[in-house]
Amino acid sequence: MAVTASMVKELREKTGAGMMDCKKALTETNGDMDKAVDFLREKGIASAAKKADRVAAEGLALVKSEGNKAVIVEVNSETDFVAKNENFQKLVGDLASHLISNSPASVEEALEQPFADGQSVQEYINASIAKIGEKISLRRFEVVEKEDGDVFGEYLHMGGRIGVLSVVGGSTDAELAKDIAMHVAAINPTYVSRDEVSQEEVEREREVLTQQALNEGKPANIVEKMVEGRLSKYFEQVCLLDQPFVKDGDQKVGKFVQNKGASVKSFIRYEVGEGMEKREENFAEEVMSQVKK
Numbered sequence: 001m002a003v004t005a006s007m008v009k010e011l012r013e014k015t016g017a018g019m020m021d022c023k024k025a026l027t028e029t030n031g032d033m034d035k036a037v038d039f040l041r042e043k044g045i046a047s048a049a050k051k052a053d054r055v056a057a058e059g060l061a062l063v064k065s066e067g068n069k070a071v072i073v074e075v076n077s078e079t080d081f082v083a084k085n086e087n088f089q090k091l092v093g094d095l096a097s098h099l100i101s102n103s104p105a106s107v108e109e110a111l112e113q114p115f116a117d118g119q120s121v122q123e124y125i126n127a128s129i130a131k132i133g134e135k136i137s138l139r140r141f142e143v144v145e146k147e148d149g150d151v152f153g154e155y156l157h158m159g160g161r162i163g164v165l166s167v168v169g170g171s172t173d174a175e176l177a178k179d180i181a182m183h184v185a186a187i188n189p190t191y192v193s194r195d196e197v198s199q200e201e202v203e204r205e206r207e208v209l210t211q212q213a214l215n216e217g218k219p220a221n222i223v224e225k226m227v228e229g230r231l232s233k234y235f236e237q238v239c240l241l242d243q244p245f246v247k248d249g250d251q252k253v254g255k256f257v258q259n260k261g262a263s264v265k266s267f268i269r270y271e272v273g274e275g276m277e278k279r280e281e282n283f284a285e286e287v288m289s290q291v292k293k
Contacts, residue, residue, distance in 0.1 A: 001031035015040050038204070042211040057273040058083050059139070061163030063154040064096040070152045071099045072165040073141040074270045078134040083160070083272075088136070091128050092160075095121070095138060103143045110138065142268050150265065153177025157185045164269045171262035179247060180240075180257070184267045189240040192264050193254070197238065205234055240264060 003026040011022040011033065017040050029035035059076035060083050075092045082088050098121065104110035111122040119127070121138070129136050146152060146167050151174055153166035164181040171177070191197055209227045218226060236242045241254030241264065248256065257264055 003027055003031055007031060007033070011036055011040075038208050041208050042215060057139075057276045059136075059272050060089065060092050060160035061156065061270040061272055062092050062096050062160055063156060063163050063165045064093070064100060065152045065154060066097075066100050068146050068148065069100050069103075069143060070146070070154070070165055071096050071141055071143045072163055072268050072270055073099060074139045074163070074272060076137050076139050076273070076276075077132075082132055082134045082136075085132060087128065087132055091125070091136070094124075096141075099141050099143055107138055107140065110141070140270070144266070144268070146265075151177045153179070153181035153267075155181035155185050157182075160272070162269065162271045164267060166267040167265040168257070169263045169265045171260060173260065173262070176257070176260055176262060180253070180264055181267065183243070183246045183253060184240065184269050186246050187240075187243055188269060188271075189243060189267075190238040191240065192266065193241045194235050194239050197235070202231070206231060209234070240267065 003023060007026055008019060008022045011017070011026060012019060014033075015022070015037055017025070021040060021043075022036070025036040025039040026033075029039055057076040058078060058080045059074060061072065061074045063072045064070065073092065073096050075088075075095060077083050077088060098113070098115060099110060102110070102113055104113060111120065111125075113121050115121045115124045125136055125138065142165075144152075144165060144167060147169070149172075150167055150169045151172050153164070153168060153174070153176075155164045155166075155178055156162070157164075162185045164184045166177050166181040166184060168177040168180060206227060209230045210223060213223045213226050213230075214220070232242075236244075241252065241257075243253050245251050245253045245256045251259075253264070
């Protein structure tokens with residue numbers, strides 16, 4: 001498979017490795033992006049778990065709960081100036097309330113639902129676009145239901161740049177649930193516990209770590225023990241319960257929650273614009289181009 005410049009660019013963004021290293025990795029793996037990431041990690045060129053896409057679009061995330069239902073939603077705008085606009089913030093709040101009340105199965109279904117004054121949700125958004133003057137879109141949402149003995153944790157960072165919704169079981173301690181949501185916002189785990197990590201992912205990680213250790217020249221008889229130790233560090237990176245708690249680094253999150261007689265059932269974390277291509281602008285050049293006209 002021919003290696004293109006765009007493939008090299010994508011791999012550089014995912015790993016932070018140099019252009020020639022990325023090109024070699026893609027050539028060696030016949031253009032397979034995941035295998036190329038592993039190849040770079042095995043060589044010690046790319047760091048573990050550095051595969052997040054660049055943050056792109058602007059807008060807000062919001063978390064809202066009513067009784068046993070809650071929603072986390074992301075609404076995008078073109079600039080962060082609009083994200084601070086009162087009309088835009090009201091729109092996000094109105095959409096969150098609608099989603100809790102109507103529980104649509106998808107964004108497409110939500111946009112077609114009746115909203116107010118005979119408008120659909122999409123028509124309401126379109127009217128806001130005309131008023132605010134920027135493209136606005138409902139990007140994603142998730143409606144979550146809890147049991148009576150559970151509690152929601154709601155946390156917004158930087159006014160809605162990051163939003164987290166957690167569900168803690170066996171407790172009515174809203175502060176505890178909020179602390180868990182705050183930890184998730186800060187550390188960005190992928191899973192609640194090791195049980196959620198697929199065996200396929202564990203084996204893939206074990207293979208990468210094994211090859212990494214062998215490439216470091218470690219003796220074969222201690223590689224296995226080293227790999228298991230490094231695998232534990234991997235779980236600490238991706239699993240919430242294995243992580244040192246942000247408010248008490250001497251305790252793992254799992255132990256902290258257990259001592260409270262509770263358990264973490266789930267969490268959802270939205271970071272505005274993650275995985276979307278950001279429009280790059282040079283405002284100085286834009287101003288100068290206007291001056292020259």
